[in-house]
Amino acid sequence: MKTALVTGGAHRIGQQICRTLHQAGFNLIIHYNASNIAAQTLADEFNLTRADSAIITQADISQTKDIDQLCQSIDQLDVLVNNASVFYPTPIANINTSDYQKIMNTNLMGPLFLSTALADQLTSSQGCIVNIVDIHGDRPLRHHTIYNISKAAIAMMTKTLAKELAPNIRVNGVSPGSILWPENDAELNQNQKQSMLDKIALNKQGSADDIANTVLFLAQSNYITGQIIAVDGGRTLNQ
Numbered sequence: 001m002k003t004a005l006v007t008g009g010a011h012r013i014g015q016q017i018c019r020t021l022h023q024a025g026f027n028l029i030i031h032y033n034a035s036n037i038a039a040q041t042l043a044d045e046f047n048l049t050r051a052d053s054a055i056i057t058q059a060d061i062s063q064t065k066d067i068d069q070l071c072q073s074i075d076q077l078d079v080l081v082n083n084a085s086v087f088y089p090t091p092i093a094n095i096n097t098s099d100y101q102k103i104m105n106t107n108l109m110g111p112l113f114l115s116t117a118l119a120d121q122l123t124s125s126q127g128c129i130v131n132i133v134d135i136h137g138d139r140p141l142r143h144h145t146i147y148n149i150s151k152a153a154i155a156m157m158t159k160t161l162a163k164e165l166a167p168n169i170r171v172n173g174v175s176p177g178s179i180l181w182p183e184n185d186a187e188l189n190q191n192q193k194q195s196m197l198d199k200i201a202l203n204k205q206g207s208a209d210d211i212a213n214t215v216l217f218l219a220q221s222n223y224i225t226g227q228i229i230a231v232d233g234g235r236t237l238n239q
């Protein structure tokens with residue numbers, strides 16, 4: 001039985017990645033930061049379907065002590081999915097170190113140190129890492145300077161770790177386009193949504209399923225490493 005750790009697994013895309021991997025036979029370590037109830041509900045659902053197939057674990061991945069504690073609690077691991085992230089605008093006129101630290105520590109430092117701290121377990125299993133990137137790590141999204149930089153960096157992290165951790169651990173990425181509308185601080189109005197949809201070749205948003213299926217594909221593709229697959233409905237054709 002293989003085990004996958006999905007960060008930010010309680011909601012939205014992370015939750016669908018957990019569902020898809022669980023359905024494919026993986027046991028799940030569902031990581032969360034604040035969403036304890038949603039994570040536990042998901043684990044309960046999985047354990048009803050298959051006994052002892054899911055546990056939950058809490059960590060703020062922007063804090064190294066939390067990362068260390070999380071990694072020390074894991075003995076066996078086949079797949080690490082670095083999905084958790086923060087996304088909100090950082091207009092250049094108001095750019096500040098507090099947002100810089102929050103976004104870079106969550107979107108880059110967390111995934112990097114989780115990957116290195118779990119390298120022994122992943123080496124033992126000849127496992128893999130799948131990083132959730134963003135097409136805006138390549139082509140910047142206006143007013144999101146720090147987020148864009150964080151995603152460009154995790155794209156490079158994917159390639160550099162693929163080299164450093166070979167031949168024992170494969171490292172790949174999935175780069176979503178527009179999948180689920182942002183919530184809270186990053187919410188868009190109707191005009192902004194329509195203007196984004198107009199630029200997508202397939203003329204619609206993707207689904208969390210589209211991302212999760214690509215994660216599963218990479219988890220099962222034993223001769224692919226160092227690759228980042230854009231799942232964006234052709235959005236990058238029009239950028």
Ligand SMILES: NC(=O)c1ccc[n+]([C@@H]2O[C@H](COP(=O)([O-])OP(=O)(O)OC[C@H]3O[C@@H](n4cnc5c(N)ncnc54)[C@H](OP(=O)(O)O)[C@@H]3O)[C@@H](O)[C@H]2O)c1
Nearest residue numbers: 008012013032033034035060061083084085134176179180
């Ligand atoms: N949504 C899209 O259309 C889209 C487009 C391009 C790329 N992406 C990428 O796809 C991934 C998933 O997107 P999403 O929209 O589903 O993500 P999301 O809802 O914005 O965030 C996913 C989870 O990240 C966790 N998280 C945030 N800060 C954390 C911290 N300091 N420590 C630990 N966990 C933390 C949260 O967990 P808790 O709820 O437990 O606090 C949250 O549920 C992200 O990497 C995102 O950048 C998404």
